[in-house]
Amino acid sequence: MAHSVNLNWNSAPAGQTVTSYKVARQDTPNGPFNPIGTSPTNSFVDSDPNFVEGKQYSYEVLADNQSGESGPSNIVVVTIPFRIPDAPTGLVGRPN
Numbered sequence: 001m002a003h004s005v006n007l008n009w010n011s012a013p014a015g016q017t018v019t020s021y022k023v024a025r026q027d028t029p030n031g032p033f034n035p036i037g038t039s040p041t042n043s044f045v046d047s048d049p050n051f052v053e054g055k056q057y058s059y060e061v062l063a064d065n066q067s068g069e070s071g072p073s074n075i076v077v078v079t080i081p082f083r084i085p086d087a088p089t090g091l092v093g094r095p096n
Helices: none
Strands: 005-008 020-026 034-039 043-046 056-065 076-079
Touching (some): 020 043, 034 043, 043 056
Antiparallel strands (some): 005 043, 020 056, 056 076
16 A cells, blocks of 8 residues: 555635645755645645655645745645555464
8 A cells, every 4th residue: 555645734815816736845855845736725645656664755835826826835744654564474384
């Protein structure tokens, strides 16, 4: 089963038109935030099959409309959890 990250944020205040929200992820500390997708609503699921267990990923969101792009939201840091390994299989026993 692949890991995923569920992101949620507060929508822009009433009366402010938002065309979409742009989601960006930072894969390394002090690295750049790279766009990974957009959402028309205030939520996004990042289902990257290359997530590394135990690694931290940082996210920010920007609001966009016909006039331009907002500044970035606060940054949230998510650590991908380690999975419980599958049980060993094929155990056999032989008498000595």
